[in-house]
Amino acid sequence: MRSSHHRNHHARRLLCLTALLCFAAGGTAYACTRKAAVPQLPELPAESLAQPAENGAQQSPLTAAQAQALLDDPRMILVNRTHPITEDYPVETKECGSATAINKTLQTEAAEAFLSMQAAAAKDGVDVRMQSGYRSVSYQKKLYDNKTQYYRDKGLSEAAAREKAAAIVNPPGCSEHNCGLAADLNSPEHTDLTEGFENTEAFRWLSAHAVEYGFILRYPKNAEAVTEITYEPWHWRYVGPENAALIQQSGLCFEDAVAVLQKLAAGEKITG
Numbered sequence: 001m002r003s004s005h006h007r008n009h010h011a012r013r014l015l016c017l018t019a020l021l022c023f024a025a026g027g028t029a030y031a032c033t034r035k036a037a038v039p040q041l042p043e044l045p046a047e048s049l050a051q052p053a054e055n056g057a058q059q060s061p062l063t064a065a066q067a068q069a070l071l072d073d074p075r076m077i078l079v080n081r082t083h084p085i086t087e088d089y090p091v092e093t094k095e096c097g098s099a100t101a102i103n104k105t106l107q108t109e110a111a112e113a114f115l116s117m118q119a120a121a122a123k124d125g126v127d128v129r130m131q132s133g134y135r136s137v138s139y140q141k142k143l144y145d146n147k148t149q150y151y152r153d154k155g156l157s158e159a160a161a162r163e164k165a166a167a168i169v170n171p172p173g174c175s176e177h178n179c180g181l182a183a184d185l186n187s188p189e190h191t192d193l194t195e196g197f198e199n200t201e202a203f204r205w206l207s208a209h210a211v212e213y214g215f216i217l218r219y220p221k222n223a224e225a226v227t228e229i230t231y232e233p234w235h236w237r238y239v240g241p242e243n244a245a246l247i248q249q250s251g252l253c254f255e256d257a258v259a260v261l262q263k264l265a266a267g268e269k270i271t272g
Contacts, residue, residue, distance in 0.1 A: 067264035084173035141172035
């Protein structure tokens with residue numbers, strides 16, 4: 001578990017980068033700019049990352065309205081066990097998966113961003129493929145119910161079967177795949193969705209360039225206590241190029257980034 005000092009350091013960095021990005025964009029209404037270059041944010045001296053107030057709280061130039069605008073960006077939706085989405089969540093999809101993909105589509109904007117990213121990787125001699133994308137909530141329910149039944153048949157109680165199933169398959173509405181913005185990626189050199197993917201040229205390329213196309217590594221190392229998901233080098237999440245640059249440079253996992261923005265939107269001070 002990270003210390004509060006370490007977390008607050010990254011939180012303060014996020015605030016400054018958020019504010020800088022807002023001001024550079026000319027406001028808080030972000031446009032969809034997949035083809036535009038990701039803003040190059042200058043390195044900030046340590047003393048500029050926070051401005052201590054008399055009460056010890058950290059002052060941020062980011063207003064509550066600006067923080068709320070970031071949270072309202074539909075690409076920034078948080079989906080997990082405590083933030084499920086409903087079955088009627090609107091999703092328009094486009095196919096972008098490989099021939100062997102289980103679920104071949106993503107939300108249209110995310111799919112187009114992936115295809116652009118895939119083409120750029122190919123120019124560098126790297127083969128990146130989308131193996132699993134959008135799953136409807138009803139499809140997720142079928143997967144979860146089937147796994148629960150498997151454990152019932154093993155003799156587990158209803159509660160134990162559901163708990164065991166949930167450790168392998170997210171309950172319906174609790175998987176990022178249900179919003180159509182999450183992509184499980186692989187390559188011919190490593191087709192399995194396992195940690196071994198981190199040793200591939202595809203993963204190294206993604207780590208260097210995915211942010212340019214709006215994707216972040218959703219479940220990074222050393223964030224399991226917050227995300228409640230083990231490290232998954234194959235799982236990438238589309239949030240848009242501007243937001244991806246912001247989150248990557250902050251050093252925060254997605255849950256922590258959203259939590260900081262929620263506090264600011266509520267008018268709270270970030271202490272540290």
